[in-house]
Amino acid sequence: MRRWNGWGDDANNFPLNKHARKFLESRVGKAKALPDADFKSALKKVPESRIDNPHPLLSTDAEDRLRHARGQSLEDWLAMREGELGPFPDAVCWPETSEDVKQLLAWAGEQNIKVIPYGGGTSVAGHIIATSSDKRPIVTIDMGRMRQLEDLDTASQIATFGAGVAGPDLEAQLKARGYTLGHYPQSWELSTLGGWIATRSSGQQSYRYGRIEQMFAGGEMETPIGTLEIPEIPANSAGQDMRELVLGSEGRLGIITKAKVRVTPKAEHESFHGVFFPNWQQGHDCLQAIGQEKIPVSMLRLSNPEETSSHMVLAGHPYLLGGLKRYLKLRGCHEGQMCVAMIGATGSKSFAKTALKQAIKQCKRFGGIYIGAPLGKKWEHSRFRSPYVRHTMWDAGFAVDTFETCVKWSNVSKTMQTMEQAVKDAAQEMGVKVQVFTHLSHVYAQGSSIYTTYIFNVAKDYPETLQRWKNFKKASSEAIVACGGTISHQHGVGVDHASYLPAEKGELGMKVMRNNIQLMDPGGIMNPGKLVADIETEVDSLAVQSLDKKKQQQIKQTA
Amino acid sequence: MRRWNGWGDDANNFPLNKHARKFLESRVGKAKALPDADFKSALKKVPESRIDNPHPLLSTDAEDRLRHARGQSLEDWLAMREGELGPFPDAVCWPETSEDVKQLLAWAGEQNIKVIPYGGGTSVAGHIIATSSDKRPIVTIDMGRMRQLEDLDTASQIATFGAGVAGPDLEAQLKARGYTLGHYPQSWELSTLGGWIATRSSGQQSYRYGRIEQMFAGGEMETPIGTLEIPEIPANSAGQDMRELVLGSEGRLGIITKAKVRVTPKAEHESFHGVFFPNWQQGHDCLQAIGQEKIPVSMLRLSNPEETSSHMVLAGHPYLLGGLKRYLKLRGCHEGQMCVAMIGATGSKSFAKTALKQAIKQCKRFGGIYIGAPLGKKWEHSRFRSPYVRHTMWDAGFAVDTFETCVKWSNVSKTMQTMEQAVKDAAQEMGVKVQVFTHLSHVYAQGSSIYTTYIFNVAKDYPETLQRWKNFKKASSEAIVACGGTISHQHGVGVDHASYLPAEKGELGMKVMRNNIQLMDPGGIMNPGKLVADIETEVDSLAVQSLDKKKQQQIKQTA
Known part of the structure; x- marks a missing residue:
């Protein structure tokens, strides 16, 4: 069964071998695990739903709401392990058709209820958490039942899927016909096609198959102002490409219900x-x-x-x-x-x-x-084992997180060093030890992604451990921005990276994104607070930008 | 010297061999050329500029305005040959820096003057013609002087150019450093980098080098509300990709001043x-x-x-x-x-x-x-000879035009047949003969572009010849829409295809494009009437769509 407080199926365990434990202890010191909350006590903390008169498709059941409250960021992880998962969505639903989604959005609009689109719940950037920025109730729309291969055009190598299909299910349905999509992000076991599109995901074999941007051929998105249908034309010079509006929209414009993807016959050799x-x-x-x-x-x-x-x-x-x-x-x-x-x-x-x-x-x-x-x-x-290893580490008292960017080749080595150093400096400031290492995971002609992992000891309690992570997150994000990298190459923006986005998009870019959101979601019900921060947060982000300039100068001076 | 009333350098001529002439006559009948207007008489028809108090960078010289009045569509061609090139821009200018462009846009905004961005003037879809939809004066901004290779990052294979650089100049500057862009549209000799980006151009070797979408790494666009700067990050999952906003924007959002493109070392072998x-x-x-x-x-x-x-x-x-x-x-x-x-x-x-x-x-x-x-x-x-051959044909009394689309493989052959048949049917309705042939020019895993050429005799006068073309254009465009193809794979939308765009983008897609235009160009000065038709035209386009449905059914019934 899927774990309520961590990654994947609870039948899967990959214990830490003694050499590994010794090695980690030699790097970050002896660790003492924090106590995990149990499910029952966590469940008791789910408050009553604020939705009195739910739409017939909704469940206000506490367990459903608890199981949809958190993703897989380290902040989410700490919340789950402490048993403090709130704020919670007030209801969860599992639409089965585009028509269901349309009706749910219309209902949410009328009731002024916020909507969180939910794929596999694997976000490591806070895409699917309920936020308490205002008092409106929240509904999580879990797309997991819209998972069918609806059509396979073998001549054109285009497959049409319900967007809630998860990696293994998608590949199994294609494999039965001799085809593959070839999109294998680390989260593949649980993450969904719609989620990949909404966050511009990239898989381990993107070098051959492309990022999800290259795979996404067209489809349908339900928005508060209607359905956006995108035909699967292979290429065109006819104005703005609407696929690019849907890609990376992180639930702010609507919910992707159907996706046409470019597939290939299962390779003879791999x-x-x-x-x-x-x-x-x-x-x-x-x-x-x-x-x-x-x-x-x-x-x-x-x-x-x-x-x-x-x-x-x-x-x-x-x-x-x-x-x-x-x-x-x-x-x-x-x-x-x-x-x-x-x-x-x-x-x-x-x-x-x-x-x-x-x-x-x-x-x-x-x-x-x-x-x-x-x-x-x-x-x-x-x-696909790394997210499981997080459990093993956790049980031994180690916390693990990763962060990633992409820069051009002339900047790859320097950015990697800066990213690693930022984490080490943050650790030193806190007086803790950290183990940091990095790989290049996605290579392009113009540059590469840079993926850094860091491991540190949990503190004496949850709040202090969270504070450690926050310090690491801030230091690592600022280092990326200072190096001119993207705030995310494959994880997306969510809430965790939202304040760093203006540094990359510029004032006009942010205006464009906000303008699209205002058009498609005039009531502001779609996943608010994610991707494009609301006004209050943006004031902070300007501070971040000026900080970055300081940091940028610092780095230039020391380089 | 560049021809004022046709394609390319007037030193280049490729006479029609006698077999070719005989062959064409056997297909479309004996042809009699129409008389060409001479330059002087055409020049006399340029009216006085409506701009009394021009910006110091502007020229209101009649010849400059005549030489910027028309592109290379068959409609433009007929206008140039007849010597009736109006309506004309009221002034032309050649900015040399981004600052010049910024100032020009600010000035145009204050004066409520419309702006037409101009690259190589090679549009075959009416992108750069002055329209008389309202009474505001018009300035054409010719980007031809912003043509320098500003930077070449060889490690990252990224070149930064002034966006007004034309194909041969761009390749020569790169070749001197051992590099190539590899973008070779038919119009390469005259068309510019900025024009390629603004119209989502595709070159003959796109199979290797990609379309301009894949080459365009970042850059700068001056808009009426400020500068959009796009960093050259190789890939990211950070929300909307701003490059995709600039691509295909056809001058409606601003003027691309600087473009960073992905280059490769000149190949050892070709x-x-x-x-x-x-x-x-x-x-x-x-x-x-x-x-x-x-x-x-x-x-x-x-x-x-x-x-x-x-x-x-x-x-x-x-x-x-x-x-x-x-x-x-x-x-x-x-x-x-x-x-x-x-x-x-x-x-x-x-x-x-x-x-x-x-x-x-x-x-x-x-x-x-x-x-x-x-x-x-x-x-x-x-x-790169085809556009020259148009002259040879014209001199012999033949008019040539092309149209193109892209569809998925399961639809390629049928669409090709439908496109050719539409032209033949239109010819039959007019009682003229037509020679039609087609090639696939850009192959993708999911489908192919389809590029159809047709040749017909000029009529007894210009107006009737134009009417013939209009009938062909309508028939061919409707056939494309009925087959579910894009209204353009490589030529762009301009004015000629604007009424067919809603069939492809849908109501929401059109809203998104209009919303972006309203944001970036609140005064409505940027290339109005191109790409996204104004309201009056859109009423017509709805008629086109319903017509298409009829046509679509017709085709289904006959298939």
Whole structure:
């Protein structure tokens, strides 16, 4: 069964091996877990619904409301573990048709009730939490029952789905017909197609399949002022592309009910391969070269030295890894310097083989040591495991969070260093230790995403632990803005990043977004407070921007 | 020198060979050219400027205004040839900096003067013509002096240009540094970067380099309410993508002054190759297969049987071609059935060779006869010649126009037939003959663009010739809408396609576009009447839509 206070199915557990625990303790100090609240006591704290006269599709049941109150950000996590999940939505519903959604939005508009669209509940940026910025009741619309493959145009390779379909269900329905979408974000097990579109999600194999932006071919969005229908025309020069309005709209404009996506026949061959580089620079330059030469591999990732070491310990198998390390040392790759890259090859056998061959040739040019498919197999096997490992860590008293951005190549290494340093500085200021490591997860010809993980000890209680996280979040977000990166490459904006968005979009960009929201949602009922902060928050964000300028100068001076 | 009443440099002429003339006469009947007006008499018709007190950057000189009055649509062509180019802009200016543009927009706003942004003046959809929908004076802002390569970030492969740079100038500046953009629309010789962005242009090698949407990395647009700055972040999940607001905005939101584009090192190898298919279906299926397998060639085009025959005659060299035809016949390709495809291979030598090999293997699977690079060389040599040939045709009494769309693969052949039939039906209704042929010019995994050319005799005078064109334009546009295609895949909307846009964007989509325009241009000075028709025109367009439904049913019934 799905966990009420964490990630995924509660039958899945991946205990921390003793080497990993020892390793983490050596980095961040001995940890003492915080006590978890139990379900019953958390449930008791759900207040009565403020909706007296609910629409027939609504449930005001306390458990339903509790199970829809939080996403998967570390703030959400702490709330769930403490058993303080509020504020809660006043009701939850599961529409089954576009007509249901239309009716629900009309009803919510009449009643002046706020609406939170809900996909898989996997947001790590606060997209689906109930906010108490005003006194209006809140309804969460869970799209999980709109999950059918409605049409598959095999000639055009376009599949039409109910937008609430989750990753495994979507792939299973396509696989039965011999097709795949190929969108594999870390959250794939629970996140939904509509959620991916609404947050501009990117999957692990975006190098081959594209980001969700490239997959989203058209569809339907129900808005408070009507239905936006987008035809699945492959390309056009006819004014504004309406798909781009829906993408990244984070529930502020309406609810995506139906999505047409670009699919491909299930590939004949897929494999993942490990390559070690003697140092960061060579690995970085190699991925850049592969991306810029458009070599058609299906995935490119590169861990920095600290992530490479950490993952090797956390994976266990010290004896096997010992052998690998000795071999790599002989070949000039030393621990603490070396970086592991993961390369995917997907397609027809000959296509994948050719692409892999071209990629490995490049790796060798940059000093890479190809160690073959076994490590790739291991990665593939545990590719969706990270969110589960958070449990294991938590049980041992460690809190884990990640943050990410994307910048152009001329800025990648410096931004990575700045991001990691910001977390270390924040830790030092608080007098706590932190373990930080980073990988490049999505490579483009013009640059790369940068994905940083940090691990720290929980404090003596929940409020202090939350404060630690807030400090880390602030420091990391400010570092991204100061480096000119996007506040999010793949997680979206939600509430957590909303105050940093104006730095990226500019005053006019924010006006455009607000203007669209005002048009589509004149009553202001759609997911308020997410993506585009309300006026009060924006006053703060101006302060953030000026702070950033200070920080930016600081960084320039020290560089 | 650039022609005042047609395409390109007047030193370039490509006379019609006698076989071609005979061939065309056999298809559309003997033609008699219409008399061309001379420059002096056309100039005399330019009225006095309505701007009494011009901004210091403006020229109200009659010749400048005449040379900026018209684009390259057939309607523009007829106006230029007849010497009736009005209505005219009241002044023209050539800003040299973003600050100039800012000042000009501010001045125009204060004076309530309409503004037409002007790139290369190559629009075939009426983007840059002065309209007389209201009595306000009009200024054309020619961006041609903002043409410098301002920055080249070689690590990130991003070039920053003044947006008024034209194709050859842009490529020359990049070539000096070893780079290329690779955007080659038919209009490349004259059209500009800013124009490409504003109209969502697509180049002949979009299969490799992408459409302008994929090349446009960020930049600046001056709007009546301020400057929109878009950072060159490679990818993000941070709300609405502002690049997508600028793309296809057709001068309604502001003027693009600076554009950052994704470039690549000049390829080591580039070649184009001809392949003949025994019939349309096999060629169609082969291009579909290559596109869907993501074989990394750089160009894919397929002419239908009529275009294949016509081009062979129009190219001349009957003896050489006779030999080719005999060879093809032996291999099972018969005239009237066979279709020629053109395939580009670009990249490092080994990359291009591998891609070409994969593509040719596919061609053979679909019965294609590879005839090697000579035909490709010929195509490459004359790839920007078509607009010049219009002159040759005109001088012989033939008028030429094209129209284009994009649909998904399951709809490509039927749409092509419907488009061609619509032109033939319109001709029959008018009692004139028409020669029609088509090619697929831009292949996507989900579908293809469809590009149809038609040639007809000019009538006894200009007004009747214009009426013929209007009838063809109406018939062809209605056919596209009835087939669910986009009203333009690469030419844009302008005034010619504006009434067909609501069929594609829907009521909400049109509201979104109008809402953006109202935000960015509250005074309604930016290129009014283009892209989003004004209210009166939209009433007509609703009529068009209902007409389309009738037509749609008709087509369904006959299918």
